[in-house]
Each structure stands twice: as C-alpha cells, then as structure tokens.
Amino acid sequence: MINIEIDGKKIQTEEGKTILEIAKENNINIPSLCYHEDTFAKEGCRLCLIEIEGKKGLHTSCGTYAEEGMVIKTNSKEILETRKTNLKLIFAQHVEKCNECIWNNRCKMLNYAKEWGLCISEWEDRKKNYPKYSFGDVITYDSSKCINCFNCVEICKNQGIGFLEVKKDGAFHKIFPSQDKNKDCVYCGQCVVHCPSGTFSPVNPTLEIEEEIRKGKHVVFQFAPAIRASIGEEFNMDYGSIVIEQMIAGIKKLGAKKVFDVSVGADLVTIEEANELIERITKKENLPMFTSCCPAWVKFVEFYKPELIPNLTEVKSPQILLGGLIKTYYAKKENIDPKDIVVVSVMPCTSKKYEIKREELQVDGLRCVDYVLTTHELAAMFIKHKIDISKIKGEDKDELLGFSSSAGVIFGSSGGVAEAATRTACFKLLNKKLDKIDFKEFRGSKSIKEATIEIEGVKIRVAVVYGLKNAKEIIENNLDQFDYIEVMSCPYGCVGGGGQPVPTNKKIREKRSQGLYQIDEKAEIRIADENPIVQNIYKEFLTNKEIINKIAYTKFSQKQKEN
Amino acid sequence: MNIIEKLKLAELKGRGGAGFPTYLKWESVLNAKAPKKYIICNAAEGELDLKKDKYILENYLKDVLFGIEIALKTIDNSLAYLYLNKEYYSLIKNKIDNPKIILIEEDNGYIGGEESTAINVIEGKAPEPRKRPPYVSEKGLFGMPTLVNNVETFYYVSKIEKGEYDKERFYMIVGENIKGGVYELKEDMTIREILKQTNNYLEEPFYVQSGGGSCGEILVEEEFDKPVCGEGFIRVISYKEDPYKIMEKWATFLMEGNCDKCTPCREGTYRILEMVQNKNLKGMEEIFSVLEKTSFCALGRGIPTSFRSLINKVILK
Numbered sequence: 066m067i068n069i070e071i072d073g074k075k076i077q078t079e080e081g082k083t084i085l086e087i088a089k090e091n092n093i094n095i096p097s098l099c100y101h102e103d104t105f106a107k108e109g110c111r112l113c114l115i116e117i118e119g120k121k122g123l124h125t126s127c128g129t130y131a132e133e134g135m136v137i138k139t140n141s142k143e144i145l146e147t148r149k150t151n152l153k154l155i156f157a158q159h160v161e162k163c164n165e166c167i168w169n170n171r172c173k174m175l176n177y178a179k180e181w182g183l184c185i186s187e188w189e190d191r192k193k194n195y196p197k198y199s200f201g202d203v204i205t206y207d208s209s210k211c212i213n214c215f216n217c218v219e220i221c222k223n224q225g226i227g228f229l230e231v232k233k234d235g236a237f238h239k240i241f242p243s244q245d246k247n248k249d250c251v252y253c254g255q256c257v258v259h260c261p262s263g264t265f266s267p268v269n270p271t272l273e274i275e276e277e278i279r280k281g282k283h284v285v286f287q288f289a290p291a292i293r294a295s296i297g298e299e300f301n302m303d304y305g306s307i308v309i310e311q312m313i314a315g316i317k318k319l320g321a322k323k324v325f326d327v328s329v330g331a332d333l334v335t336i337e338e339a340n341e342l343i344e345r346i347t348k349k350e351n352l353p354m355f356t357s358c359c360p361a362w363v364k365f366v367e368f369y370k371p372e373l374i375p376n377l378t379e380v381k382s383p384q385i386l387l388g389g390l391i392k393t394y395y396a397k398k399e400n401i402d403p404k405d406i407v408v409v410s411v412m413p414c415t416s417k418k419y420e421i422k423r424e425e426l427q428v429d430g431l432r433c434v435d436y437v438l439t440t441h442e443l444a445a446m447f448i449k450h451k452i453d454i455s456k457i458k459g460e461d462k463d464e465l466l467g468f469s470s471s472a473g474v475i476f477g478s479s480g481g482v483a484e485a486a487t488r489t490a491c492f493k494l495l496n497k498k499l500d501k502i503d504f505k506e507f508r509g510s511k512s513i514k515e516a517t518i519e520i521e522g523v524k525i526r527v528a529v530v531y532g533l534k535n536a537k538e539i540i541e542n543n544l545d546q547f548d549y550i551e552v553m554s555c556p557y558g559c560v561g562g563g564g565q566p567v568p569t570n571k572k573i574r575e576k577r578s579q580g581l582y583q584i585d586e587k588a589e590i591r592i593a594d595e596n597p598i599v600q601n602i603y604k605e606f607l608t609n610k611e612i613i614n615k616i617a618y619t620k621f622s623q624k625q626k627e628n
Numbered sequence: 629m630n631i632i633e634k635l636k637l638a639e640l641k642g643r644g645g646a647g648f649p650t651y652l653k654w655e656s657v658l659n660a661k662a663p664k665k666y667i668i669c670n671a672a673e674g675e676l677d678l679k680k681d682k683y684i685l686e687n688y689l690k691d692v693l694f695g696i697e698i699a700l701k702t703i704d705n706s707l708a709y710l711y712l713n714k715e716y717y718s719l720i721k722n723k724i725d726n727p728k729i730i731l732i733e734e735d736n737g738y739i740g741g742e743e744s745t746a747i748n749v750i751e752g753k754a755p756e757p758r759k760r761p762p763y764v765s766e767k768g769l770f771g772m773p774t775l776v777n778n779v780e781t782f783y784y785v786s787k788i789e790k791g792e793y794d795k796e797r798f799y800m801i802v803g804e805n806i807k808g809g810v811y812e813l814k815e816d817m818t819i820r821e822i823l824k825q826t827n828n829y830l831e832e833p834f835y836v837q838s839g840g841g842s843c844g845e846i847l848v849e850e851e852f853d854k855p856v857c858g859e860g861f862i863r864v865i866s867y868k869e870d871p872y873k874i875m876e877k878w879a880t881f882l883m884e885g886n887c888d889k890c891t892p893c894r895e896g897t898y899r900i901l902e903m904v905q906n907k908n909l910k911g912m913e914e915i916f917s918v919l920e921k922t923s924f925c926a927l928g929r930g931i932p933t934s935f936r937s938l939i940n941k942v943i944l945k
C-alpha cells in the first residue's frame with residue numbers, strides 16, 4: 066500500500082495504479098477523453114492534466130503511476146486553462162453530428178464544454194471535408210468525427226483483425242480501412258463502442274422500421290438475451306439492472322404487434338446443437354465443434370480460416386431460428402401472410418445486421434429477420450418517441466414465443482452457450498433430471514476457459530473463448546485438445562457487444578453478465594428441453610427431420626474480401 | 629587514457645541539439661548491466677533547411693564510421709545502427725562494409741530524428757516519441773541500454789581519439805541574400821564573428837534565426853554577440869523579407885513533420901498555420917501556451933520559441 070494526496074484528500078491505495086484510476090475510485094473527477102481501460106494509455110488528448118509537487122510542468126494522469134508520497138493537484142488555474150484550449154482544439158478538428166451520434170445525451174466532450182463554458186465552434190472544423198466509409202453497409206466510419214486517439218486501431222488489432230490502419234496522408238495521420246486482400250472487417254463493432262467521439266456507428270434502420278409500422282405491416286419485435294441486462298443503462302438505471310416488462314411495453318408503444326424473446330430461439334439452438342455435438346462425438350466427426358451463433362466469428366472463420374468451416378455447428382443462430390419460426394409457425398397460427406410480417410431483432414450486436422442479409426438463411430424465399438436494431442438504437446427510438454422505460458408500466462411477454470428457459474438467457478454472456486448445451490447434453494445422455502445444473506467452470510471473466518465434462522463415460526472437452534485473437538490462438542496451438550469450443554467475438558460475449566450502450570468497460574460488462582446469471586439462479590426452468598413452449602413447438606411444428614432442417618440448419622461457405 | 633576519459637577531458641557535448649555531455653551518455657550505457665547493448669548513429673537530420681550532417685557524411689564518412697567503431701569496441705556485446713533519412717541513405721548505402729553497422733532507412737520527417745522515435749522506427753513500431761523515463765541509455769532499443777549520438781558527435785569522437793580535436797563544431801548558414809554553406813569553426817564563436825569570418829554578414833539590416841531551421845530562436849542585432857546554440861544553424865534574414873512567409877514555412881514544416889499523437893501539437897500547428905495565413909495573431913499565445921505546457925514531447929514544447937521571438941522582436945516592434 067502507498068499513500069498519496071489528491072486535491073488535499075489523503076488516499077491509501079495499492080501500487081501499480083495510475084492517478085486517473087485512483088481518482089476515479091475516490092470520486093475525484095479528472096476529465097479524460099482518449100483513455101479507455103481496454104487499451105494502452107496513449108496520452109494523446111491532453112485533458113487529464115495534473116500537477117505533481119516537486120515535478121516541473123503538467124503531467125497526464127492516465128500515464129502517471131502513483132508513487133509513495135505523491136502530492137497531486139487536478140484543478141490549478143493553469144490546468145483548467147490549458148485543458149480548455151485543448152478541448153477547443155479537439156472540437157476544432159471534430160465535426161459535431163450529435164443528433165445521430167451514439168454518444169448523444171452522454172457525450173463527455175459536450176458535457177465538459179458546457180461545464181467549462183466553451184465555445185465549440187470558435188474555429189472551423191479541420192476535418193469538415195473528410196470522407197465517410199461503409200463497412201458492409203453494417204458499420205459507418207465517418208472520418209470527419211475522429212479525434213485521433215487510435216483506440217479503434219488497437220481494439221481491431223486486439224481482435225486479431227487489424228482491418229483499421231494508420232497511414233500518413235498529406236500532413237496528417239489518418240485511419241483507413243485496409244486494402245490488404247487478406248484482411249477484412251468482421252463487423253464485431255468493437256470500434257464503435259471504444260471510440261470516444263462517435264466516429265463509427267452501426268447503420269441504423271430506425272426510419273425504415275417506423276415506415277413499416279406506419280404502413281400498417283404486422284411488425285414483430287424479438288429481443289436478444291443480453292438486451293435485458295443493458296438497456297436500462299440508457300435510462301440511467303444501475304448497471305446490470307434487468308428490464309423486460311417495461312421494455313416490452315415500450316416496444317408495444319412504438320407500434321409492434323408482438324414482442325418475442327430470442328432466448329426461446331436460444332433454447333431451440335441449444336437442443337439442436339447438443340444433438341449435433343453428441344452425434345459428432347459418437348462418430349468422431351469434424352471435431353472440435355465450434356458454436357456459430359456469433360456472426361462476427363462465423364465471418365472470421367469463413368474469411369480467415371475457411372478450412373475450419375466443417376467444424377462450425379450448422380445450427381442457425383437464435384435470432385434467425387426464431388425469426389424463421391415467426392414467419393412460418395406463428396404466421397400459420399395467426400393466419401397472417403408471412404410476406405406481411407416484418408421481424409425486427411433487438412441485438413447487442415452489429416454483426417447481426419450482417420447476418421440477416423445472408424441468402425442461405427432464408428426460409429421459403431423470405432428473410433427470417435428484416436431489421437436489426439442495436440440496444441442503443443432501440444433506446445434512442447424510445448427517447449425519440451418520449452417513452453421512458455424506467456417509468457412506464459410493464460407488460461407481459463407474448464406467450465407463443467415469449468418464455469424461455471434460463472439457459473437461453475445466459476446465452477448473452479461468454480460461457481452461456483456452452484453451459485446451456487452442456488446442461489442439455491447431460492440431460493439427454495442421462496435421460497433424467499439433473500442433480501448438477503450449474504457449470505461454473507464456464508463462467509467468469511477469463512478470456513479462455515477450459516473444462517472437461519464427463520457424463521456416463523462420455524468425455525466432452527470444452528473451451529470457452531471470447532475475442533477473436535484468443536480464438537486464433539487456440540486454433541493455431543491446441544485445437545485437438547477440445548471437442549466443443551464456444552467462441553464469441555466480443556469481450557465477455559454479447560454483454561460486451563458492439564451494439565451495446567456506451568460507455569463500456571470491464572466493470573460494466575461484469576455487471577451485465579451478473580444480471581443474466583441472477584435470472585438463471587432464480588429461474589424455475591433452467592434447461593432448454595424443459596421449456597414447455599419449446600416442447601410444444603416440437604410437438605406441433607418441428608415434427609420431422611425435413612422441417613427441422615429447413616428452420617434450424619444452414620451451411621457456411623468461404624468468403625471473399627467485401628470491404 | 630580510455631575514450632571516456634578523453635571525451636570528458638575534451639568536454640565534448642552532443643551535437644544533435646540537446647548539448648548533453650557525451651561522456652555521460654557513454655558512461656551510463658557502458659556501466660548498465662545487460663546482455664546486449666545498442667549504438668545508434670542518428671543521421672535522420674530533419675530540421676528545416678539543415679544539411680550539416682549531410683555535408684559530414686559526404687566529406688568525412690570514414691571518420692564517422694571510425695567514431696561508431698570506437699563505440700562498438702568500447703561497449704561490449706554491442707551492435708550499431710546507422711539511422712538515416714531517405715536522402716542520406718541513398719547517399720551512403722553502398723559505402724559501408726562493417727557487418728556490425730546496420731543501415732536503417734527512415735522517412736518520417738522532423739519527428740523521425742527524435743531519439744526515442746528512432747528507436748520505435750528501428751523496432752518496426754509507429755514513428756512516435758516514447759515517454760521518458762525510462763531513458764534510452766537504460767532501456768532503449770529492444771529494451772536494452774542504447775547509446776544514441778548524432779553524426780557530428782561520432783565524427784568528433786574519432787577526432788578526439790586521434791588527438792585532432794580543438795573545440796570545433798560545424799555550422800550551417802543559410803539565407804536568401806547570402807552565399808551560405810557549412811563551415812567547421814570554433815564552438816565558442818559568436819554569431820557576429822561567424823557571419824563576418826564566413827562573409828555572410830549582410831550589409832542591409834537583418835536578423836537571424838539561431839539553433840534550428842524551424843524551432844530556432846530569432847535574434848536581432850543587439851544579440852549577435854551570443855554563440856550559436858542547438859544544431860549550429862544560422863538563418864540570415866533581411867528585414868525586407870516577409871516574416872509571415874517565414875512563419876508559414878515553419879508552420880507547414882512542423883504540421884507535416886510532427887507525429888500527430890497529441891492534441892496541442894497536431895491541432896496547434898494547424899491553427900498556427902491558419903492564423904499566419906490570415907495574418908491574424910490574436911489567438912496565438914493561447915496555442916503557444918498549450919504547446920509549451922501540455923505537448924507530449926520536446927518537439928511540441930519547443931515550437932513556440934521561434935514564432936514568439938519573431939512576433940515580439942520583429943513584427944510587433
């Protein structure tokens with residue numbers, strides 16, 4: 066332990082922390098912009114300035130590690146003045162497009178400007194003629210908003226992708242999408258949630274959806290497992306708060322006819338995937354089997370590691386599976402022409418916007434899902450329509466496809482798919498109710514988790530990975546040590562997805578994940594197979610191999626560079 | 629007497645601009661405990677209009693290499709890099725046959741010559757300065773103790789070893805109305821003496837920029853009795869020249885040559901250029917203040933000197 070002093074406050078703290086971290090922990094607010102705890106401190110924005118007694122000049126708090134006896138000031142006149150000028154200079158490069166920005170309402174830059182009484186348009190924006198790029202019509206990169214922190218470049222590299230490259234162009238360094246034919250974006254959206262200035266944004270279908278509603282289409286919403294643990298953040302609720310009924314009521318207010326839970330799709334995926342796994346293990350075929358519910362991971366395999374395509378489970382992802390059921394099973398039950406149904410998914414994810422466009426996923430010539438909104442985009446829609454889901458009265462889920470087991474809920478956190486599938490596999494192999502339902506070895510914050518499960522003499526060696534770079538590591542080093550590998554692109558899985566609210570960091574992702582596991586703890590039905598809705602679907606609709614194949618299975622193929 | 633004692637006795641100071649006693653750098657790398665050590669001869673001369681190292685490479689390459697070889701011999705287990713900008717690289721690329729001296733070509737403008745940036749470039753990293761401490765003499769190239777000296781310093785190391793050093797240095801003189809050139813003269817000469825002796829003393833009223841081509845301070849007649857600091861550079865400027873054009877040249881050079889890492893330097897140089905082009909100096913001091921106080925590296929912190937001295941001593945006078 067060491068002792069330091071910040072603005073007269075005596076603080077005892079562990080060694081190895083920066084002044085910025087310590088200040089945060091002690092509720093001392095030091096303005097900072099370029100620093101994100103998922104990346105190295107690059108010390109570029111020069112806002113987080115401090116004075117250190119006995120040391121000349123100003124220093125950055127994000128780059129200064131605390132030392133015994135340090136006496137620090139965070140608000141001298143000199144600090145306040147230079148901070149102001151630097152922020153003005155930042156605004157003078159960045160083109161403000163606040164209405165469409167993911168930071169709208171919670172923008173640090175704007176808040177500081179207000180607090181410090183800055184005129185943000187004193188100088189003409191340097192980047193006013195900088196171009197926009199589109200990655201697969203999923204993510205927009207508007208380079209006129211960039212403030213040169215280069216966090217996105219680092220994050221993309223940490224994904225093992227390296228699609229964003231820094232090059233000098235004229236007098237300035239700029240970020241370009243890679244021209245390298247061996248590199249392509251996988252649409253994970255981590256650049257979106259790690260950019261302090263809203264430079265990357267998901268392509269937003271809000272206006273189209275509103276138009277469908279206005280035209281009187283039968284609009285059905287389905288929301289992903291992870292949404293319930295994060296959407297509250299946009300309405301200033303605590304991290305990890307679970308919001309379901311109020312969100313449903315909000316969606317209904319927007320004009321949706323029905324609201325279903327993608328976790329039901331997840332239950333079906335679990336059952337089919339467990340079947341496939343048991344079959345592959347018995348036949349010793351195409352092992353290890355990889356999960357394929359993360360479209361960024363699937364694109365990664367198809368583009369970077371096509372030789373592993375046979376190892377992907379051929380079960381569709383939960384949103385596609387449930388979307389397909391909505392346009393067949395539900396349409397038939399309600400006697401609606403599937404062509405009149407518009408399915409909107411609410412996803413924590415940007416790559417789900419890419420997934421719905423895949424032709425091989427269509428059922429009877431129709432897309433299973435028509436639009437994907439991110440968590441943030443749904444929240445923005447609520448706000449636009451003056452719906453505050455933290456205040457309105459909740460509504461129940463729509464029964465037909467509304468109730469899932471809690472195994473389908475934990476899909477939203479890294480390890481959840483593996484745990485759900487393991488529960489089902491045990492259930493199938495043992496053919497009875499399970500004594501052990503919790504597989505805690507798949508939970509927690511580690512990026513690579515391993516465990517061997519033994520049931521009735523069948524050994525399943527499982528790995529749970531998040532982050533594509535980590536997946537690459539397993540693929541390149543010890544693929545043959547596993548039978549089943551869950552891969553999610555985003556940190557902590559979908560709770561850390563690229564469509565989630567900003568800000569994001571380790572603590573926030575952990576809280577969201579805990580929220581999902583709390584649902585699981587309290588749930589009565591914790592195994593997909595025991596979900597009565599799912600049992601009913603198999604009884605009424607998914608009655609033979611052919612229809613199951615059509616609704617639940619697909620094929621993958623090698624991808625060429627798209628961007 | 630070993631070379632370090634000789635360097636100390638000769639009072640040789642680094643000629644890259646910072647003027648740090650050379651023997652101290654050598655001593656600290658020599659005494660550092662490490663399995664491997666590196667020597668970098670910095671020939672990335674990047675300051676505006678400065679070509680004195682080029683002159684030395686063209687005329688005294690053998691001496692420079694001898695200086696590097698002395699360092700290689702003095703420091704055990706060492707390897708040397710000769711770090712050159714594009715132009716200088718093509719000048720000498722076929723003239724080196726010592727396997728312990730590796731040539732590196734760089735093309736990163738002004739910032740490329742900064743010593744920690746040089747280390748990043750040799751390691752294949754982004755051409756940006758590193759934060760200090762740690763100092764490169766403790767933890768430099770590939771994390772090992774590293775001796776970085778510039779071309780002229782190595783040249784004089786060889787002179788000192790051979791007993792031929794008598795406190796000279798190289799000066800580069802430029803100007804629109806003079807002949808100019810590179811000269812080897814005593815290091816304690818004043819600006820007035822140097823200009824007179826080399827026949828570069830203008831008859832009409834003039835002022836000079838001393839030290840570096842974009843960052844050197846402006847000195848007026850009353851100040852000509854000072855020695856030249858920094859990189860031994862003198863720009864002779866007639867009062868007939870347009871000072872805004874001069875500042876425009878500096879600002880453009882700095883905006884293009886910096887690393888773009890930190891806000892004050894990346895955006896500040898752009899705004900300075902804009903103000904100079906509009907002949908509107910109103911917001912300048914505000915930018916100077918953040919450059920000086922909040923830039924990441926010494927390049928940014930040093931930018932206001934030349935502008936401020938030109939504005940105060942010439943434009944507002």
Ligand code: SF4
Nearest residue numbers: 162163166172262263
């Ligand atoms: S980051 Fe977004 S919200 Fe903030 S000022 Fe820029 S455009 Fe506006």
Ligand code: SF4
Nearest residue numbers: 211212214215217260
């Ligand atoms: S796009 Fe955003 S994250 Fe990337 S360098 Fe610019 S400001 Fe930083």
Ligand code: SF4
Nearest residue numbers: 221250251253254256
């Ligand atoms: S979406 Fe993912 S892969 Fe694409 S540029 Fe952003 S971080 Fe890189």
Ligand code: FES
Nearest residue numbers: 097110111113127
């Ligand atoms: S947050 Fe520390 S320099 Fe940007």
